[in-house]
Amino acid sequence: MRCLTDSSKITTDIDSLRSEIRDKSVRVIDVRREDDYKQDHIPTAVNLPLATLLSDDSPENVLKLMNTMGIDSETSVVVYDDTFGALASRVAWTFEYLGHSDVTLLETTYSNWKSLELESDSKIPEIQHKEHTLNLQPNILATADYLQSAKERNDVILIDNRERLNFLEQHIPGAISLPYRTLATKDKILRPKDDMKRLLENRGITENSEIITYCGSVGTLSGLAYYALKSAGLPNTKLYVRSFKEWKNLQKPTEKQEDASYWDLSAE
Amino acid sequence: MTVSNLKQSRPDTAKPKINWSRVEEADNFAKTVKLFRQGKYDEASFRRFRLQHGAYGTRMTGDYAMVRIKIPAGEIYPNQLEKISQLSEQFSIGSAHFSTRENIQLHWVVLEDVSEIFRGLAEVGLTSREACGNTIRNVMCSPLSGVCPDEEFDSTPYALATARFFLRNPMVQNLPRKFKFNFTCCEKHGMVRMVDVGLIPQTREVDGNTQRGFKIFLGGGLGNKSFVGYQLEEFTPEEDLVYTSMAVLRIFDRLGDRKNMARNRMRYLVNDMGWEKFQNLVLKERAIVRATQSVITQLEVVHTPNEIKRPIRITDESGTSITDGYARWLKTNTVKQKQSNYRSIFITLEAGDITASQLNALADLIRDFSSEGKARFGFVQNVALRYVHEDDLPRLYSNLLESGLAKSGALTMTAPIGCSGTTSCNLALTNSHRLAKEIQRKLLELKFDEDDDLSDSSIKISGCPNSCGQHGIATIGFFGGGGRVGKDMYANYQMSLGGRSDGDTMLGLTCLRVPAKRVIPVILKIIELFKQNKKSDDTLQSWIHRVVNNNEDSEIKSINDIKKVLEPLTIPPTKEEDPDFYLDYGDDTSYHTKTGKGECAA
Numbered sequence: 001m002r003c004l005t006d007s008s009k010i011t012t013d014i015d016s017l018r019s020e021i022r023d024k025s026v027r028v029i030d031v032r033r034e035d036d037y038k039q040d041h042i043p044t045a046v047n048l049p050l051a052t053l054l055s056d057d058s059p060e061n062v063l064k065l066m067n068t069m070g071i072d073s074e075t076s077v078v079v080y081d082d083t084f085g086a087l088a089s090r091v092a093w094t095f096e097y098l099g100h101s102d103v104t105l106l107e108t109t110y111s112n113w114k115s116l117e118l119e120s121d122s123k124i125p126e127i128q129h130k131e132h133t134l135n136l137q138p139n140i141l142a143t144a145d146y147l148q149s150a151k152e153r154n155d156v157i158l159i160d161n162r163e164r165l166n167f168l169e170q171h172i173p174g175a176i177s178l179p180y181r182t183l184a185t186k187d188k189i190l191r192p193k194d195d196m197k198r199l200l201e202n203r204g205i206t207e208n209s210e211i212i213t214y215c216g217s218v219g220t221l222s223g224l225a226y227y228a229l230k231s232a233g234l235p236n237t238k239l240y241v242r243s244f245k246e247w248k249n250l251q252k253p254t255e256k257q258e259d260a261s262y263w264d265l266s267a268e
Numbered sequence: 269m270t271v272s273n274l275k276q277s278r279p280d281t282a283k284p285k286i287n288w289s290r291v292e293e294a295d296n297f298a299k300t301v302k303l304f305r306q307g308k309y310d311e312a313s314f315r316r317f318r319l320q321h322g323a324y325g326t327r328m329t330g331d332y333a334m335v336r337i338k339i340p341a342g343e344i345y346p347n348q349l350e351k352i353s354q355l356s357e358q359f360s361i362g363s364a365h366f367s368t369r370e371n372i373q374l375h376w377v378v379l380e381d382v383s384e385i386f387r388g389l390a391e392v393g394l395t396s397r398e399a400c401g402n403t404i405r406n407v408m409c410s411p412l413s414g415v416c417p418d419e420e421f422d423s424t425p426y427a428l429a430t431a432r433f434f435l436r437n438p439m440v441q442n443l444p445r446k447f448k449f450n451f452t453c454c455e456k457h458g459m460v461r462m463v464d465v466g467l468i469p470q471t472r473e474v475d476g477n478t479q480r481g482f483k484i485f486l487g488g489g490l491g492n493k494s495f496v497g498y499q500l501e502e503f504t505p506e507e508d509l510v511y512t513s514m515a516v517l518r519i520f521d522r523l524g525d526r527k528n529m530a531r532n533r534m535r536y537l538v539n540d541m542g543w544e545k546f547q548n549l550v551l552k553e554r555a556i557v558r559a560t561q562s563v564i565t566q567l568e569v570v571h572t573p574n575e576i577k578r579p580i581r582i583t584d585e586s587g588t589s590i591t592d593g594y595a596r597w598l599k600t601n602t603v604k605q606k607q608s609n610y611r612s613i614f615i616t617l618e619a620g621d622i623t624a625s626q627l628n629a630l631a632d633l634i635r636d637f638s639s640e641g642k643a644r645f646g647f648v649q650n651v652a653l654r655y656v657h658e659d660d661l662p663r664l665y666s667n668l669l670e671s672g673l674a675k676s677g678a679l680t681m682t683a684p685i686g687c688s689g690t691t692s693c694n695l696a697l698t699n700s701h702r703l704a705k706e707i708q709r710k711l712l713e714l715k716f717d718e719d720d721d722l723s724d725s726s727i728k729i730s731g732c733p734n735s736c737g738q739h740g741i742a743t744i745g746f747f748g749g750g751g752r753v754g755k756d757m758y759a760n761y762q763m764s765l766g767g768r769s770d771g772d773t774m775l776g777l778t779c780l781r782v783p784a785k786r787v788i789p790v791i792l793k794i795i796e797l798f799k800q801n802k803k804s805d806d807t808l809q810s811w812i813h814r815v816v817n818n819n820e821d822s823e824i825k826s827i828n829d830i831k832k833v834l835e836p837l838t839i840p841p842t843k844e845e846d847p848d849f850y851l852d853y854g855d856d857t858s859y860h861t862k863t864g865k866g867e868c869a870a
Contacts, residue, residue: 164361164376177378181357202298202380204305259862260327261854264702265375265691267363267621 010231011107011190012078014118017042020076027071031081031088032110040120042080042106042113046070046127050087053094054218062094063132072130073100080106080113085189086180089223093239099135105227107188140226142212142238144250147172150212157209161221162244165266168257172214172247175255176203180221183228190224196232205229211237217245281634282641284345285570286428288338288435289390293397297321298383315867320403320441322396323382325867326375327694334692335360335374335385336399340431341409341424341451342370342645346631349643351392353627355385364627366620368685368738369448370408370645371399375692398435400867402443404517407431408459409451411644411652414574415605415612416453421480423469426509427451429567433510440517444524445532447517448489459647461488461497461773462741464534465516472503481505484512487538487546488773490735495535496773498543500550508554510567515553519546576607578639578657593676594665600717601678602661605654610639611661612654615668616678619686619704620649629671637664648685648726650678677708677717681725681808684708685738689731689748690852694864696731698748698759698784702853704729704737710788721798725808727791729761732863741769743809744791745776750861751783753840757859759784759852765794765827766816768809777816780831782838785849789837797824797833 012020020026021044028045030037037047046069053062071077077095079088088105095103106113114120142150150156151174160167160175167177182199185191191199205211211229215221219241229237240247248254304314315325318333326332337352352372356364359381360374367373377385389395398404409427413419430449434440440447449465452458460466466485471478481503488497504512516534523541525532538546602613615630622630630651634643639655646652656664668674677683686704689696707727716722730737730747739745745767751760760783767776782790798808801822814820816827824830841849852859 164359168361168376179358181354182359182381186354198298199381199384202301202383203378204380258328259690261689261691261699261702261852262361262376263691264699264705264854265363265365265621265688266361267618267623267626 009104010227012104013107014113014116017078017106018118020078026076026078027069029069029077029079029088029091030110031079031091036082038122038124040122042110043119043121043123044125045080046125048091050081050090050220053091057094059098059134059136062098063134066095066098066100066132067130068127070127070130071095071100072132073135075100075102075130077103078106079103080108080110082110083220084109084180084184084224085227086220086224088189089227090218090220093140093219093223093226093241097137097140098132099137100132105189107190109189112187140238142214142240144240144242144246144252146238147212147214147240147247148252150210153210155209157205157211159205159211159213159222159225160244161213161215161225165263166216168260168262170244170254170256172244173253173255175214178203178225180215180224183224190228190231193231193233196228200229200232200234205234207234207236209234209236212240213237214240214243214247217243219243281346282575284348284393286340286432287393288340288395288397289386289393290395290397290436291387291390293321293395294383294386294390297323297386298380301380301383316401319401319867320398321382321386322399323377323379324400325694325864327690327692327696328862328864331379332376333379333382334688335377335382335396336367336371337373337389337394337396338399338406339370339372339394339645340407341413341427342411343424343428343642344645344651345392345642346634348392348394349627349631349634351388351394353624353631355388356627357624359385363621363623365688366617366622366645366649366651368620368647368649368687368736369406370647371406372645373688375688395435398440400446402445404434404440404443404447404449407434407449407451408647410453410457411614411646411654412457412603412612413451413453415607415610415654416457417604417606418456419453419606420469420471423451423453423467423482425569425571426467426469426482426506426567429569430509430513433567434513439514439521443517443521444526445529445534447520447534449513455771459741459769460485462490462494462738462769463488463497464520465513466497467509470503479505482509486516486550487535487543489533489535490738490740491533491535493531493536494735494740494775495539496775497535498538498547500547506569507566508558510565511554511558512550514557514565515550518557519549519553574640576639576655577641578660579636591662591666591669593669593674594662596718597665597668597674597676598661600676600680600723603679607655609658610655611658612652613656613661613664614646614650614652614678615673616650616675616683616708617673618675618708619684619701626671626673629673633664633667633671633673636667648683650683675708675712677712680717680723681727681743682708682711682717682722684727684729685742686729687731687736691854693731693736694867695734696748697750697861697863698731698761699853699855700729700731700737700746700748703746703784703787706853707788707791711791716795721802721807722795723807725812733762739764739767740775741767741773742776743767743812744794746782746787748784749781750859751781751840753842756843756850757861758840758850759859761787763790765830766812768813772813777827779827780834780838782834783840783849784852786837790834793834793837794830797830
């Protein structure tokens with residue numbers, strides 16, 4: 001029953017997904033590359049490689065993609081990938097932005113699904129075309145212009161989800177560093193809620209703030225962070241989806257950690 | 269099939285026996301950071317608290333810390349390495365750094381995340397408590413203790429017991445200054461004369477029974493001013509170990525200088541007082557300590573022998589071909605143990621840096637190859653896998669190659685030490701860290717690791733006059749500073765020659781200043797001079813030893829003669845002639861010295 005859908009639900013656990021697949025009450029989306037998908041995937045899953053989405057992620061085009069995947073406004077969607085949830089997050093966020101609220105992330109990666117010896121197959125499902133309505137949610141999107149003015153406000157926290165060394169080298173002024181690896185545990189794409197909450201509280205990231213996340217280029221790592229924050233009960237979160245790549249191209253100001261040769265400490 | 273699917277389940281692996289952690293310290297640390305940020309905790313008290321918990325400051329910023337994780341006696345288990353790997357990706361730079369005192373450090377950690385690291389460490393029984401600050405730092409033990417052919421007995425259980433006795437012990441929470449214990453296996457492999465308390469195991473016969481004990485050295489240490497330690501007495505029986513340690517600490521606590529931070533290590537107290545007086549005080553104090561303990565205080569020395577079990581092969585890989593480089597690696601990275609058919613193999617890391625994925629690989633290698641199921645940190649930013657069966661060596665080598673851990677020359681001069689320098693330290697004047705990496709790459713390219721004449725020598729680099737890089741005991745040692753031509757500055761190193769830390773311990777003698785970008789040519793020139801003038805059975809170390817002691821009869825008779833030959837190499841070019849000369853390694857802006865406040869003495 002739609003009305004009972006818990007809007008705060010971020011991930012779907014393995015057992016729930018398996019029973020939803022049996023009930024045929026879910027549209028599963030595999031965000032890996034087409035070749036990988038063709039080899040095997042979670043039963044009934046359709047393939048939406050992230051590159052396909054990114055080649056044109058205008059609302060009109062994404063809506064078309066959703067229609068061909070048989071998703072209308074009522075469809076329950078679960079997304080997974082094999083890249084610690086970051087690619088799945090970017091897809092889920094895009095659906096949400098278009099006005100599809102019933103979308104969650106599989107709690108684990110496909111590799112882990114396989115290592116648990118859960119079912120998979122190589123069948124490509126037949127999909128019945130559906131019509132999704134467009135209901136844009138601009139409140140979850142941050143553009144460069146929005147970010148520029150918002151970050152001057154005291155109640156806005158800007159979070160950089162790239163690795164620490166990249167952050168030290170260059171970041172958007174005023175951002176704080178929360179590397180994407182911090183968001184996960186060994187076998188789950190997101191930390192348990194209380195764990196995540198404690199970590200964020202230590203960093204002064206609380207529900208009183210508006211939060212904007214960004215990463216290197218296309219909003220994947222920061223997409224995962226977007227869901228990590230929501231899972232910790234911080235709904236007032238926006239994704240700067242064009243991220244640092246656009247910021248630099250627009251020649252907006254950046255900041256760096258001065259007077260230290262930190263790169264030489266890396267063993268890479 | 270995915271990778272995880274192919275992984276065979278491993279036989280039961282060794283788990284840490286001692287839990288060094290207290291998870292409540294994580295909560296307490298998080299709370300205290302909040303209070304500090306709210307201005308409810310003054311700067312000086314907070315710094316003391318932070319250091320006591322093993323979080324050191326970072327170069328030019330109050331936002332980041334370095335967390336120094338103690339590995340007591342250098343013993344580390346696979347699950348601990350995996351946890352450190354995970355923490356390095358979550359909260360640090362995706363690499364960790366091996367120190368020269370059997371610590372492993374995570375740098376560039378957000379101060380507010382330090383408590384999360386403590387929490388993670390507690391899951392695997394590790395702590396950073398008392399890794400910094402004025403207390404007893406990590407208790408070291410030789411990586412060969414237990415397998416060294418020259419040792420009287422294994423001192424590892426005593427090192428662990430000492431670490432356990434003093435960790436969080438009220439009597440050492442506020443010493444005048446930091447305090448260090450080093451246990452070793454034998455004269456050759458130790459560093460016992462360059463530390464506050466150095467211990468070599470020895471035995472004696474009493475009424476037909478073998479009695480265990482130690483040779484104890486006191487009052488040595490490396491630093492801005494370094495001293496060689498004195499032997500307390502002929503033989504200290506094992507039951508006196510704890511009383512002697514307590515007596516020394518009580519004297520230091522009572523009489524050590526608490527005002528002059530630059531001169532308050534115990535070695536200054538010993539030096540000011542004179543050895544004989546200090547020695548007398550220790551012996552008297554020990555009698556008092558022994559007599560006044562309300563209960564009999566003894567160390568809990570656990571003598572249960574380690575289980576030695578060669579890991580079971582699940583797959584047959586007998587066809588492993590012997591790769592190029594194997595012989596070179598076998599010669600320069602492994603030593604025979606006293607246990608027949610077993611070797612200890614050493615892994616050298618460039619200036620002690622290791623990636624998160626290499627830490628995971630190391631954990632797997634321990635499980636697959638070490639019959640004791642754990643590894644030992646060494647004294648030179650390295651790590652040893654022991655109890656590797658000789659038949660398994662070729663396969664281990666090819667596994668090491670895959671993980672980028674098979675660099676040869678681990679036990680030779682080609683593996684220099686470099687402290688963290690300007691990559692993260694507040695006090696550093698030069699990028700000693702990168703310089704060490706550059707030297708290692710160059711010397712390996714020249715295959716100097718295969719040269720027997722060079723194997724017992726060492727190169728050690730500190731980024732400032734303090735001795736984290738232990739330059740004072742290096743055959744060729746360097747410490748960083750700034751040089752100047754008119755208005756232009758360049759990174760410059762003071763070079764010393766002839767230092768050593770074995771039975772003939774001495775500090776290197778100052779030779780001359782060498783600009784950073786001339787350090788490699790100068791090292792090569794010294795080797796060339798040695799080759800020209802050596803006697804047939806000389807090593808570089810023995811030759812330099814004769815030169816610095818004025819006992820050499822070739823054309824190079826003194827350190828001054830070496831200096832004369834090297835001087836032309838060190839003359840600064842103008843900035844127009846060679847702009848690169850004025851840049852330190854790893855930096856593309858003009859060199860200038862810049863330091864923040866040190867915390868070694870805080």
